[in-house]
Amino acid sequence: MRVLKFGGTSLANPERFMQAADIIEKAHLKSQAAGVLSAPAKITNHLVAIVDKAIAGESFEQNLSEATDIFHNIINGLHAANNKVDREGLLALVEVELKQIQGVAQEAAQSKSLPDSVAATIHCRGEKLSIAMMQAWFEAKGYEVTNINPVEKLLAVGSYLESSVDIAESTKRVDANAIPQKNIVLMAGFTAGNEKGELVLLGRNGSDYSAACLAACLNAECCEIWTDVDGVYTCDPRLVPDAICLESMSYQEAMELSYFGAKVIHPRTIGPLVPLNIPCLIKNTGNPEGKGTYIDGNINDDGLKVKGITNLDNVAMFNVSGSGMQGMVGMAARVFSSMSKAGISVILITQSSSEYSISFCVPAKSAEKALSALESEFAHELLEGCLNPIDVIKDLSVVSVVGDGMRTAKGIAARFFSALAQANISIVAIAQGSSERSISAVVPLNKAIEAVKATHKRLFSNKKVVDMFLVGVGGVGGSLIEQVKQQKEFLAKKDIEIRVCALANSDKMLLNENGLDLDNWQQDLENATQPSDFDVLLSFIKLHHVVNPVFVDCTSAQSVANLYARALKEGFHVVTPNKKANTSSYAYYQEMRENARQSQHKFLYETNVGAGLPVIENLQNLLAAGDEVEKFEGILSGSLSFIFGKLEEGLSLSEATLLAKEKGFTEPDPRDDLSGADVARKLLILAREMGLALEFEDIEVEGVLPKGFSEGMNKEEFLQVLPELDAEFNKRIEAAKAEGKVLRYVGSIVNGKCRVAIEAVDSEHPLYKVKNGENALAFFTRYYSPIPLLLRGYGAGNSVTAAGIFADILRTLHGGAQ
Structure with missing residues (x-):
């Protein structure tokens, strides 16, 4: 038996729905398959919004209408592909389910509240309808289907909206031997039942966990998670296009990555698989022939000491400190006991060796509740002055580097922290587990993506990238552009890429975060509509989290030279043949160099004197x-x-x-x-x-x-x-x-x-x-x-000067300020 779970994006429309069905069918023909389904994409969001808007007294009709359209589109598409699909029966079922939801929402609007037990039955309706549509599809193709009711078969303990499955008891209930071998098995994800037989949820995005629980109950040969990416990547490929898809990883690596924010797998998914050593395979519904990422109990030495970089955003850090903590037994226990009593999950902990302070992070949404719990627990100590007022830092992110191989590899931490330093990112706190499987740095939230990019570049990529922002495209600037074009292939052999992200003259500019096409740059600049504006450039590098921006001034304008100090402070390297900055007031001369030193960026002006001469x-x-x-x-x-x-x-x-x-x-x-x-x-x-x-x-x-x-x-x-x-x-x-x-x-x-x-x-x-x-x-x-x-x-000439500028640009790839 193989368990295959399909997420919402894999079921979003008729084409994807049928693609998922085809994958289940092919798996079943090799070895009996069980499909665990999420709701189609956007459905759960609509259902949650209907409940929330009803309680708030707002109109929810648009959400209801859009949810209806999604279901109708899938049903009509399935019927168009196979007219044996019970279209009318499915449409009638959707109408009944959504009318019931509408009725409950109207009652909630009257009472301004809705019990969690009822909300749970609304939130999971999409999964129920996914199973109905998939069952109708397979029955239309002549297959017999066993539909496992998770409320009856999966026993869970916890709240109505987030429970955990008792695998031992659930295994007895599922009884794999009672399922006919010829049947395709289907089960709705996200749901289970409590000891009273009531429906409970397994937490938002809990269908991965559902699949793992079913795999454990069936002692499946594999649990497959089918999603919209090719597997687990070294980091989010939407942030870093050259992120690497991993072929394999250990259970421990997967759990660490998911805990610290990796989106491709739910944090609780691996737990049920470990005791039975059931492997987990992450695959792409849109690329079923791809290898995917294989996760099991083995520590795979595939040359990658680090397997991933994650960012867990929107956290708050608390610092409990004071002279009263030194030598006081039980202070740490009281801190974390107060969090436990308040039902708050602690993400990361660090303590000074002097015992003077304890710092820890919690989800930002729990910050006020956590502060109240701490102030209540330590009311006496705060009043007596034994503790300092509790310090709270908000708008933070935890950036983590994860890998089993880190235990034996030297210098990972040094490379991690130096990457952050070179990107001018301040570290608020650091934590490392005793397993040495992960290192985490707490950084400002607005620097998280930049931190991930810089760290990935340092740990995984041999390619050195320069993001060039060129102001002044006359004789020297034009020659520089041509040299960049001519040297592209030569530099590529040395793993160097120069992306010209901006071209500007005195009137207008062109911008592209992935690099401009330089084949027709003169005409493109002439047709540009964006006025030249340095503030726009600053916003651009922050918006796109540019790691190595280089501001190149090929003008002779004092107004542009006056921007250098600010550019260096804001994270640009500056390269220029323009002599105006270095011959401005001595105070400005010093300011530029101090800003370069503080930001660890380079100010290079070799061509100020002697053009191309060194x-x-x-x-x-x-x-x-x-x-x-x-x-x-x-x-x-x-x-x-x-x-x-x-x-x-x-x-x-x-x-x-x-x-x-x-x-x-x-x-x-x-x-x-x-x-x-x-x-x-x-x-x-x-x-x-x-x-x-x-x-x-x-x-x-x-x-x-x-x-x-x-x-x-x-x-x-x-x-x-x-x-x-x-x-x-x-x-x-x-x-x-x-x-x-x-x-x-x-x-x-x-x-x-x-x-x-x-x-x-x-x-x-x-x-x-x-x-x-x-x-x-x-x-x-x-x-x-x-x-x-x-x-x-010869110290003059456009080509000679441009070559000198080019050399300075390449020097920005080497660390340290200058």
Whole structure:
């Protein structure tokens, strides 16, 4: 005998109902089968709502009507598939049952109450009708059916709405030997009978438990739970799409997972199966060929030390503490006795080794009742001040990691807690059982899903995911997008995925939590209707519980740079070539770094200086190793490097500037380059990296242009008057040449002073040969002297800058703040 239980989603419509029937029939042809059925999906909710609304004096007609429609749809579908199905008889039965429910509800509306004994008979009516429809289907196909009445055969002890089955007595009543071998067996789930013969319920979603009880009574070869997923997953696949479907697990693992919130199996299901060593198989009605998850008494070493991650939401934590608890015998017993007397289930317990406090969690719905019970139990101690006022923390979730293999595996707890820390999730309490089969962390409710995602990623996935939010899609941003597309396959081989979840320009943005399609991103962004709004981005990462969001700013806007401190505080990594943030006030400079440190997120800006050259990283490594920069000199502008190289070749200043503009080296208005302000910003960034607390105003700047030159002119007018400076510049060039020197536009840091100016350098100088758009940075340090550490290469261009940004984005995958 095999027992097969089908949940509401497996019976929701005619197609699924017949699919469930087909599975029962095929099982019966191999070995006699017993089907245990829930109510069709949504029916029990409607029946409970009818009772609740009636008592509250609200209209329940819509619920009654929708329930009727569900039953009629299934019956009509069954009859359409097999006209031997007793359609009229079933419709008449539904009418009788629902009219009776309507009558009871009307009485409840009058009295404003309904006894639990009567409510129980209403709540389970869906299961009764499921059995009637399934029996009619099989009888129409010529099968004989044995319908086990659970009220008569399953003896239960407890309340009308939640009872437990006495397996020993129920086994005698069921009497497997009395059931003909040729018969298909059916039984309604969710219900049993008490010693008075009254109908009682086995708790909400108790049909799994019903099936396990019947399997035990029949000593079945297997108890199969058919549902709408392929088996038990390492976590809820709706939260984590790459959750793994487990092939097997032990009874103990299944009980721990279900206790701590796994939805696929009812917490009490395993209990009746264990004494008889009856395996339980979780299968998908929609995928009957799938393997499912096999649960038995064996501890299976299948390579997975952890079998699952769960979140039990909506709990409240109580902290009973005070000096009066130290050395006081029986305090813990009184705490938990008071909970027992109040009928409150305690979910998790933790106690400090000093005996100063006991903390425990209960369902949030029981919080007020629990507080009242504790205050009553310890009224004297609270009055005398031996105990502190009882502390209650609400809106919590218990996130648990479960697995038999954890007992022998080292480092599971460390990886669990480090995953939470990296996701910036605070831990309220921790508990671990002596079996070492589970570790639980109590976290804020609004962080529970994020905690599950982060933990699953750390324990189960080799894939590293970056969720990129890109602001600025011009030259550099556009090149970055193309590089992300080009590198997709290469990164996939290294288990790295970069999902571009947002693209934004100054006006509008595109969002998709699973990553945007980048094939037509320009057109898609042009057609977007969502205005650009940083608050929307913040809401987005919280709504979708994004684990590794990276805010990438490829603009040069101060307004975007002003968002970095907040972005870091709210859980973003920040990657940017935009120099405005690092050259804002020193107070803001420090705020960004403090927020990065506090949130354990990275602020990366390698491309602020030297574009793709590894300047910042090398400087940071030098300083971290104990070196000290004694002097710095560098050519920090690709455009000015090009211009001064052409001056050396004999071009005039105006000719060299116009050529640089034509080749795209300069900004649209070359005065932005010739002013020296951009070089000054880069120099300030380097100075601050060296520990100098300077402001932008502290940089001494000699521009290429005299002060006030071309003031009030547009860029076209400026280019027309620029030749006026050629003669003066030619004199400086010739004077330098006479000394065997060339002119270079140099940023220097000496004795804590920063200066940007035109300098004449000789052939021995490290910057002498740097021209044609190259950048060069010479660091004279305690270790690198008299020959400096020299970094040299092309430091401008969209592709080079984008590559540097790309490298920074990949660095966010490694832990720790920066």
